Amino acid sequence: MNRLCKSLVVLEVVAAGLMGVATGASAAEALKPDANKGQAIATSVCVACHGADGNSASAAFPKLAGQHEQYLLKELRDFKVKPGEKAAVRQNPVMAGIVASLSDQDMANVAAYFASQAPKGGAARDAATVALGQKIYRGGIADKGVPACASCHGPTGQGIPVQFPRVSGQWADYTHAQLTAFEQGTRKNDVMQPIASRLTDTEMKAVADYMAGLH
Structure with missing residues (x-):
């Protein structure tokens, strides 16, 4: 599959996710x-x-x-x-x-x-992987069809209300665990599954640690 096809697949998955979340948002407002x-x-x-x-x-x-x-x-x-x-x-x-x-x-x-509660910030812990985590978060991995995390979660990890969650300051170990679950197919309720499946464990740990320090 060439790079263009990989990108199109990711876009289709994200679009499907947006439709599902939008429906949930309407129900939330009604409550x-x-x-x-x-x-x-x-x-x-x-x-x-x-x-x-x-x-x-x-x-x-x-x-x-x-x-x-x-x-x-x-x-x-x-x-x-x-x-x-x-x-x-x-x-x-x-x-x-x-x-x-x-x-x-x-x-x-x-x-x-x-x-409505104020979130407490976090910090990246591994200086050796900050550059890799930043590269994936801000630019993705084109050769693997991995989009930039910032395109959905925002430049500072605040997420896009309704569609995508806040990741800024989240525990790195928790984020890594969820990416692993998506990659292994044990968590399937999000558009992250096909994206995480293209990341190595090293890449997942690096970007999870980087997101912990975003603010």
Whole structure:
């Protein structure tokens, strides 16, 4: 497959993802989320892993503070088994148990709460791979058909509201774990799957570490 064809495939996948997220965004707006009610859920149900304000203390759990509301709601919904389906789109036994007790309104409320919180920044840890991570994030890898991460997540990792998540300051280990899951096919609920499949582990670690320091 030549370079042009690779790029076209990536664009088609991204376009499909945009359509799905846009539908979720419309549903989120219809729910009229209440961040105050979401705070009650966050401080009683989510606090142990994600922190009371969404700034998790461990790289085993993602930072949710400042993440786009519609994106958070989409991910919460993906952990639930949809009517007529045998399994959830996104597999995680812990999260599956948590969302099972939450209504769609509950999830919208907690997504609104975490989105309203101030995110704490992070920092790149490996000076030896910063240049590689920056190159991939800002320019992609043309020979592999890997688009620049900045084209979807923005120059400072803030993401594009509704469509693409904030990655700035996210734990590098968590980001690397998710890229690996996409690459191995154990996570399939995002347009990242075909992109991650073209990255080596070294490349994934480098760009994940670089994103941790974006601000």
